[in-house]
Amino acid sequence: MDSKQILIVDDDISLCQMLKLTFKKEGADVHTAMDGRQGLQKFFELKPDLVLLDIRMPDIEGWDVCRQIRMMSEIPVIMLTTLNRNEEIVRGLECGADDFVTKPFSRSVLIARAKAALRRNRIVEVEQPKLDYQDDYLSVLLDERRVLVEGEPVKLSSREFNLLAYLVENADRVLTHEQILDKVWGWEYRDSPDYIHVYLSHLRKKIEPNAKLPIYLQTEHGIGYRFCKN
Numbered sequence: 001m002d003s004k005q006i007l008i009v010d011d012d013i014s015l016c017q018m019l020k021l022t023f024k025k026e027g028a029d030v031h032t033a034m035d036g037r038q039g040l041q042k043f044f045e046l047k048p049d050l051v052l053l054d055i056r057m058p059d060i061e062g063w064d065v066c067r068q069i070r071m072m073s074e075i076p077v078i079m080l081t082t083l084n085r086n087e088e089i090v091r092g093l094e095c096g097a098d099d100f101v102t103k104p105f106s107r108s109v110l111i112a113r114a115k116a117a118l119r120r121n122r123i124v125e126v127e128q129p130k131l132d133y134q135d136d137y138l139s140v141l142l143d144e145r146r147v148l149v150e151g152e153p154v155k156l157s158s159r160e161f162n163l164l165a166y167l168v169e170n171a172d173r174v175l176t177h178e179q180i181l182d183k184v185w186g187w188e189y190r191d192s193p194d195y196i197h198v199y200l201s202h203l204r205k206k207i208e209p210n211a212k213l214p215i216y217l218q219t220e221h222g223i224g225y226r227f228c229k230n
Contacts, residue, residue, distance in 0.1 A: 002027035004118060005046055009039030009065065010054035010080060015103075019052065022107050023114070036060025040068060048075065050118055052110075055081040055092070063095050070096030074158035076117035080105075093198040096157060099189075116186040133168045135230055138207060138216065140168050147207065154206050159184065163199050164207075167217065167227035176224040200225060 006028045008019050016032040023030045031046055033039035037059050043051065051069065055062035066077055078099040079092045092100045098117050101110055133140040139148040142165050147154045156164065163184050167175065180196055181189045189195060200219075204211040218228050 001115065001118065004028045004050065005048040006030050006050045006052065006114070007033065007039065007042055007046060007048040008052045009033045009036065009042075009057070009062070010052070011035055011057045012054070018107075019110075022111065026111060036062065036065040039065055043069060043073075047073075050075065050114055051077045052114070053077055053079050053097075055079055055083065055088075063091065066092070066095040066097055070157065076114075076120070078110075078113060078117060089194055090198050093195060094202075098159070098185075112188060116188045120186055133171065133227075133229065137209065137230075140164060142168065149207055156203075156206065160199055160203055160206075163196070164203055164227075167225065171227045171229050174220045174223055174226045178224075180224060196225070 001023065004027075006023050008016050008023075008030065010016050010019075010032075011034050013034070016034070020030045020032060031042055031048070033042045036057050039051075039053070040060070042048075053062045053065055062079055062081070066079065069075070069077060076098045077096065078101055079095075079097045080101055080103060081088070081092075082103045089100045098120075099113050101113060132142055137150060139146075139151075141147070145161055147156055147161070147164070163180070166180065166183050177193045177196060178190050181187075181192060185192070185195060200217055201211075204214050204217050208214045208216060215230055216228055218226050220226060
């Protein structure tokens with residue numbers, strides 16, 4: 001994490017100070033913001049490599065901060081919260097968060113998650129898939145990182161595209177939840193299948209003729225998913 005710019009957005013002063021010291025020991029340059037508005041301002045100024053974002057804050061909540069960050073950047077965002085219900089985790093993922101860590105948390109676990117998020121972001125920048133998929137309805141141009149539906153471009157997040165690319169590269173092959181999480185998110189997430197469910201749902205709405213009756217992104221119940229050529 002040497003020289004990585006990390007922005008912590010949380011209205012808990014003592015927690016901010018603890019996290020600042022923790023990540024400085026890892027070699028990172030750490031900045032803090034005490035509310036969502038200040039967090040967005042510092043995000044624009046600093047262009048950090050990673051954001052640690054609390055959900056429950058005055059003024060602008062973390063959900064909205066994350067959405068605004070996602071409109072401009074694909075940098076990793078880890079949401080910090082006291083909430084632990086599945087629906088809240090799903091909501092965080094729908095806002096574009098890369099991870100969701102529940103308070104109280106172990107410092108070592110948070111550092112490991114942060115390193116994993118930074119590592120995945122670096123891999124995304126250098127890896128280039130090779131095999132495309134095209135038919136009369138759908139085109140997935142992996143080298144160009146573009147997706148077209150009936151000739152019109154479809155906007156995907158970086159994570160959505162990486163998930164689709166992995167499935168396309170293994171077309172007609174069933175990929176387990178563990179394989180997908182390991183490849184797209186990292187081995188640390190093998191026990192988090194909710195991540196896949198949320199992103200597959202988003203992808204189906206964007207690329208399927210009928211998201212409720214998918215023809216490309218097929219579920220293999222109890223096992224995983226596969227991309228079907230048509």
